[in-house]
Amino acid sequence: MAKHSAKQEFQFAHLETYARRPAARAKGDQKHSVADILGEASRTPGHCPHVPNPGEPEVVAGVHPTELLARHDELVASRRIAGKRNKQDVHTLAAAVYSWPEVVEYTDRERFARFVADVLAFHRKHVGPVDSAVVHWDETYPHLHVYTSDMDARRLSPGWRARREAEAAGLRGRSVSEAYKAAMTGWQDSFYAEVGQLSGLDRYGPRRQRLTRREHRDGKL
Secondary structure, three states, rough: OOOHHOOEEEEEEEEEEEEOOOOOOOOOHHEEEEHHHHHHOOOOOOOOOOOOOOOOOOEEEEEEHHHHHHHHHHHHHHHOOOOOOOOOOOOEEEEEEEEOOOHHOOOHHHHHHHHHHHHHHHHHHHOOOOOOOEEOOOOOOOOEEEEEOOOOHHHOHHHHHHHHHHHEEEEEEHHHHHHHHHHHHHHHHHHHHHHHHHHHHHHHHHHHHOHHHHHHHHHHH
């Protein structure tokens, strides 16, 4: 019962993009390459040190991440954008992760299957085609990874689209960052409207909402 009481109650969705060969100046997660990210998804030895006992991912849509890696260049070329150069340091993979709030041992598989279907529909609508989607059952919470290859993966991210539009309008510095954050907040709002609330998840945790535990409980009721 101790694990069950640790259950999350709010949604978690994250979207990032990666290049086949990260730029030397890349920071944080962007230092990882497409091969690194798909290697982690497929549980390739050496790519998932954070998982004590890696298990085979469950493919729920598209192809296995290993096959996607083998076909990545082909898919990128097929989604060519006029005037764009196919450089190795251009971001060509959009990678999203969507977490389910019940620990693996207590997950209601029927509810989770509905969540997966809603997530895939959301991803296709707000990001792009689903080239690979896998569920990891080898960590505390089950989570769904969804991958889309594109010649310019950053155009698939609402945040990067807003950032580029802000820069094109002559904005700089904080204004550009705020445009990015506002767009990604909107993406999270859409996820809540189309997926999260249908699964009974909160948009924010009680601390973010500045609610007392009782207010949070009453709101859920």
